[in-house]
Amino acid sequence: MLISAVYLFSSNFEFYLYKNMAKPLKYQYFVKQLLKWNQLYNKREMPWKGEKDPYKIWLSEIILQQTRVEQGLDYYHRFIDTFPNIHKLANAKEEQIFKLWEGLGYYTRCKNLIATAKYISKELKGEFPELYDEILDLKGIGPYTAAAISSFAFNLPHAVVDGNVFRVLSRYFGISTPIDSTEGKKYFTTLANELLDKKLPGEYNQALMDFGAVICKPQVPLCADCLLRDKCEAFLNNRVNKYPVKEKTITKKTRWLYYIIAEYKETVLVRKRGQKDIWENLYEFILLEQDGPVDKGNILHQFFPKTKTGNLPYIVEYVSRIYKQQLTHQTIYGQFIKIQLTAPVRLAGYEKVNTSALEQLPFPKFITNYLKDKSVSLNLF
Numbered sequence: 001m002l003i004s005a006v007y008l009f010s011s012n013f014e015f016y017l018y019k020n021m022a023k024p025l026k027y028q029y030f031v032k033q034l035l036k037w038n039q040l041y042n043k044r045e046m047p048w049k050g051e052k053d054p055y056k057i058w059l060s061e062i063i064l065q066q067t068r069v070e071q072g073l074d075y076y077h078r079f080i081d082t083f084p085n086i087h088k089l090a091n092a093k094e095e096q097i098f099k100l101w102e103g104l105g106y107y108t109r110c111k112n113l114i115a116t117a118k119y120i121s122k123e124l125k126g127e128f129p130e131l132y133d134e135i136l137d138l139k140g141i142g143p144y145t146a147a148a149i150s151s152f153a154f155n156l157p158h159a160v161v162d163g164n165v166f167r168v169l170s171r172y173f174g175i176s177t178p179i180d181s182t183e184g185k186k187y188f189t190t191l192a193n194e195l196l197d198k199k200l201p202g203e204y205n206q207a208l209m210d211f212g213a214v215i216c217k218p219q220v221p222l223c224a225d226c227l228l229r230d231k232c233e234a235f236l237n238n239r240v241n242k243y244p245v246k247e248k249t250i251t252k253k254t255r256w257l258y259y260i261i262a263e264y265k266e267t268v269l270v271r272k273r274g275q276k277d278i279w280e281n282l283y284e285f286i287l288l289e290q291d292g293p294v295d296k297g298n299i300l301h302q303f304f305p306k307t308k309t310g311n312l313p314y315i316v317e318y319v320s321r322i323y324k325q326q327l328t329h330q331t332i333y334g335q336f337i338k339i340q341l342t343a344p345v346r347l348a349g350y351e352k353v354n355t356s357a358l359e360q361l362p363f364p365k366f367i368t369n370y371l372k373d374k375s376v377s378l379n380l381f
């Protein structure tokens, strides 16, 4: 009786130790080493670091969603210079904002940015919400961005969980739960919040994101210089490249876009792209989309058949080389065919704009790459 009581006590005690001592020690080590690295070695500089203005933090976070910091920097500066406060952004013409966004991709972000700016400027009189749940309710803001804004601007204890955090935590703790599963998202969010330094949530969050970007990088992490390596499961078990685990593989689609630039007396036909596809709200020329490469003559013929007298209603001026753009889930190929129409033409859905006004319109990067190509003999830009 006594023996079993002792056994029960000791096994419970071991469990208690495991739950309440062993795990937290690994946690404490993680937090201590991370903050130490941040204070002594973190040299990563970004203009929004240490920023307390929620408008600027929000802008930087939206720009950086799906975008590399190096690419986002210029955009951030241009946005802040053009729209120094939320009222300026809310009152700007949408086309001006989309034009500034041009090249960043994922245009739904820009659409949501405009909607949220208008809402805060008009409904909230320019006052950015200060509570996590209120921030989360704003259009285009998910848990990650809400945690970043609330911790950086208002020092609220919410942990950011992004690709950097998934990677660092999965490697350090040796977690094999897929990061793209519902279970994985919950697990990592709980763990990240347990680890969070509640007194310094902003500093801690920034440190972890920087650490993931600078030391525990996706490819070739700097384990030799890492202050966590003595307790890092992935490093100790030689499994660094096995983490993070994902359950889904991305299936990529290939699209061929043929654009016709149909000019007639200093005008050209364009249209605004519709919803539920890439490049929503951006402009484009006459488009024919195909699954693979096709004959250019046939494409032109579909839009501009021969006249009754058997003549072609256009003169082909230029056919571009094949362009390529890689998006996350799609590979886009395409060609541009510039023609001079011999008579004005109306095409359903397309409008006539002056070629000198094209510079003001926001185009997808795929098209601006072509228009800015020095080898293209166009006088459009």
Ligand code: SF4
Pocket: 168, 171, 172, 215, 216, 217, 221, 222, 223, 226, 227, 228, 229, 232, 233, 234, 235, 240
């Ligand atoms: S030891 Fe390597 S894998 Fe582990 S946390 Fe450090 S950089 Fe990442």
